[in-house]
């Protein structure tokens with residue numbers, strides 16, 4: 001046996017320490033007002049996350065990036081705080097929480113929701129870093145078992161998967177029928193809704209070749225009409 005030692009596997013007991021070790025504090029290009037724990041490269045972090053979870057074949061570490069969806073939503077809300085100020089806001093599929101944090105900064109009472117427990121750890125760290133308060137909710141709301149009252153529902157970049165999008169859009173239409181305003185930030189994913197929506201704003205979001213195979217993505221804020 002050689003005398004070399006293997007790195008200790010990351011500890012599930014302290015996922016916040018894992019995030020701090022594996023990422024760095026960065027402002028997303030479109031949102032210089034906020035700083036978030038962000039990965040510089042996807043593959044090493046993905047492998048480290050599999051080690052942390054002691055599982056393979058897991059989803060990419062969505063929580064480690066500000067995707068074009070949340071960048072555009074955050075910019076929209078910070079420039080037009082009246083859209084959410086004083087309102088109850090739900091950010092579905094929050095990832096690193098950027099859109100949720102922008103809503104909180106604009107004066108909303110915010111719930112950040114995701115199905116990935118690591119996302120909610122990242123949201124809490126990012127909220128702390130920016131001196132903002134956001135409640136985390138680990139659930140798949142599209143199942144209908146968990147109910148959250150919200151005046152405004154935010155969705156950033158979730159239409160990349162057919163099954164997720166179908167369930168999500170059906171649930172979101174129910175939210176519109178119940179009186180909520182639903183804003184979907186869409187960077188041109190395959191299953192984005194094309195009918196029953198109106199465009200409110202368009203942003204050109206800088207991206208990386210590694211994540212998006214292109215340097216920018218045109219991202220539209222859509223309001224779901226029902």
Ligand SMILES: C[S@@+](CC[C@H](N)C(=O)[O-])C[C@H]1O[C@@H](n2cnc3c(N)ncnc32)[C@H](O)[C@@H]1O
Pocket residue numbers: 062063065066067068069070071092093094095096097098113114115116119139140141142155156157158164
């Ligand atoms: C591409 S990331 C977008 C994250 C963030 N909204 C953004 O734009 O930066 C998609 C996120 O949706 C989450 N997600 C997928 N299905 C979901 C569901 N049914 N309910 C809530 N979150 C979900 C994933 O875990 C992931 O964090």
